[in-house]
Amino acid sequence: MRKFLSLAPVFLLLASAASAQILPKGNVFVGYSYNRFDQGGGNHANLNGWIGSLEGKLFLPWFGIAADVSGHYGTPNGVTVKEYNFLFGPRISMSAGKVRPFAHVLGGAAHMNTGIAGFSDSDTSFAYAGGGGLDYKVLRIFAWRVQGDYLHTKLFGTKEGNFRLSTGLVFNF
Numbered sequence: 001m002r003k004f005l006s007l008a009p010v011f012l013l014l015a016s017a018a019s020a021q022i023l024p025k026g027n028v029f030v031g032y033s034y035n036r037f038d039q040g041g042g043n044h045a046n047l048n049g050w051i052g053s054l055e056g057k058l059f060l061p062w063f064g065i066a067a068d069v070s071g072h073y074g075t076p077n078g079v080t081v082k083e084y085n086f087l088f089g090p091r092i093s094m095s096a097g098k099v100r101p102f103a104h105v106l107g108g109a110a111h112m113n114t115g116i117a118g119f120s121d122s123d124t125s126f127a128y129a130g131g132g133g134l135d136y137k138v139l140r141i142f143a144w145r146v147q148g149d150y151l152h153t154k155l156f157g158t159k160e161g162n163f164r165l166s167t168g169l170v171f172n173f
Contacts, residue, residue: 025056025061026055026173027055027170027172028053028054029051029055029170029171031051031169032049032050032051032166032167032168033071033072033165034046034047034166035048035070037072037081038160039076045074045081047073047076047083048073049071050070051147052068053069054067062093064092065090065091066088066104067087068085068086068108068129069086070085078116079115080115080116082114083110083112083155085111085151085153086108086127087127087129088107089107089108090104091104098137099137100134101133101135102135104132105130106128106130107126108128109124109126110125110126110127110153111123111124121156123156125155126154127151127152129149129152129164130149130150131164132147132148133145133148133166135170140172141173142172143170145167145169147165147167148164148166149163150162150164
């Protein structure tokens with residue numbers, strides 16, 4: 001019985017380490033997003049909207065896979081624009097005290113609906129984004145994120161290089 005009691009703390013430590021390996025860690029981010037939309041020919045428009053992402057850590061604490069979804073809306077030059085992005089890819093990060101800087105490369109699809117005076121059109125294209133940001137831990141499970149990305153699409157046959165800036169709340173699990 002004594003041997004069992006003396007080994008119990010070792011088993012508890014090993015069990016907690018094993019459960020940490022089994023259960024992936026990650027985060028959910030929701031917030032506001034600004035998109036400086038490239039209309040081509042040197043013209044730009046300001047689109048505002050939302051962003052959400054889900055990140056899961058796989059085998060290494062600094063490497064994760066992220067799924068990123070955003071929607072941006074505006075009416076530049078009388079044209080109603082609704083743009084949606086569906087991106088997925090690797091994210092690397094490293095925690096240092098209350099801050100966690102990260103960088104990612106994401107690929108997927110962009111979809112846009114446009115409308116003017118009763119006429120509408122839509123298009124879908126391949127999209128990719130490269131960027132990163134910083135999470136600042138506010139509480140144990142909550143952080144505040146600031147994120148910037150270069151978002152490239154080719155909607156309606158026009159190559160667009162957009163700058164996307166996002167901020168919001170991160171829930172860590």
